[in-house]
Amino acid sequence: MPSSILLVNGPNLNTLGMREPHIYGHETLKEIEAKCKQAAKKLGMSLECFQSNCEGEIITKIQQAVKGYQGVIINPGAYTHTSVAIMDALLLIKSPIIEVHLSNIFQREAFRHESYVSKVAKGVICGFGSNGYLMALSAMAELVKKGK
Ligand code: DQA
Numbered sequence: 001m002p003s004s005i006l007l008v009n010g011p012n013l014n015t016l017g018m019r020e021p022h023i024y025g026h027e028t029l030k031e032i033e034a035k036c037k038q039a040a041k042k043l044g045m046s047l048e049c050f051q052s053n054c055e056g057e058i059i060t061k062i063q064q065a066v067k068g069y070q071g072v073i074i075n076p077g078a079y080t081h082t083s084v085a086i087m088d089a090l091l092l093i094k095s096p097i098i099e100v101h102l103s104n105i106f107q108r109e110a111f112r113h114e115s116y117v118s119k120v121a122k123g124v125i126c127g128f129g130s131n132g133y134l135m136a137l138s139a140m141a142e143l144v145k146k147g148k
Contacts, residue, residue, distance in 0.1 A: 002041075002044050002045050002046045003044070003045045003046070003070040003071070003144045004045070004046050004047075004048065004068060004069050004070055005040060005045050005046070005047050005048070005069060005070060005071045005072070005073060005137070005140055005144075006047075006048050006050065006061075006065045006069045006071070006072045006073070007033070007036060007047055007048065007049045007050065007072075007073045007074075007133070008050050008051075008058060008061060008062070008072065008073070008074040008075070008076070009029060009049075009050070009051040009074075009075050009077070010051075010052070010053075010058060010074075010075060010076040010077030010078070010079050010080075011052075011053040011054075011077040011078055011079060012053065012077055012078070013029055013051055013075060013077050014029055014051050014053065016028055016029045016032065016102075017029075017031075023102075023103050024102050024103065024129075025102065025129045025130055027130050029051060032130045032133060033047075033049040035130070035133075035134070036049070036133050036134065036137060037049070039134050039137050039138075040137055043137060043138065043140075043141040044141070045070075045137070045140070045141060045144065047137070048069075055079055055083055055085060055086065058076070058079065058086055058089075059085055059086060059089045062086070062089040062090060062092070062093065063089055063092060065093060066092050066093060066094075069093075069095060070095050070144045071095045071096045071097070071098070071140045071143060071144055072090070072093055072095065072096070072097045072098075073097075073098045073100060073133065073136045073137065073140060074090070074097065074098070074099055074100070074117065074121075075099070075100045075101060075102070075133075076099070076117050080099070080101070080105070080112075080115045080116065080117050081111055081112055081114055081115060081116070082116070083116055083117075084116055086116065086117065087116040087117060087119060087120055090117065090120045090121075091120055096122045096140060096143040096144070097117075097120060097121045097122055098121060098122060098123055098124075098125065098136040098139060098140055099115065099117045099118055099121040099123070099124040099125070099126075100124075100125050100126070100132045100133055100136050101124070101125070101126035101127070101132065102126075102128075102129050102130060102132060103126065103127060104126050104127030105126050105127075106126070106127075107127070122143065123139065125139070
């Protein structure tokens with residue numbers, strides 16, 4: 001059985017491709033998800049993709065992911081910088097969590113420098129555009145192999 005990984009994208013990431021392409025690139029979320037699913041398969045994992053603009057829906061999905069997934073990759077969008085509730089939900093997850101941002105949040109406005117999710121994630125990848133998701137999958141494959 002391949003390891004199951006959950007990819008969660010937060011608010012406004014459904015508008016990738018149209019949204020500030022000079023910051024987030026020209027690919028749509030559908031294209032990125034398709035690329036990630038292919039990459040996951042090559043790494044011997046299966047990937048479920050979830051996106052929501054609603055904090056509560058993201059929290060419910062994370063709660064449901066307590067069982068049945070060997071890892072969670074999450075780009076919480078703007079909730080990164082505000083959501084204690086998403087951080088609390090992630091604390092339930094015993095499998096590795098990797099945080100991804102398309103942009104380098106540390107080069108941007110000061111309010112983007114703080115991440116609640118980083119406090120509970122195994123690691124963070126930011127600033128590499130959509131490649132960051134592929135990097136996260138490859139890091140996740142290593143973590144899953146080591147059982148960490
Ligand atoms: C983002 C960075 C956040 O600050 C922003 O609110 C986003 C996208 C990124 O992927 O670079 O929605 O998470």
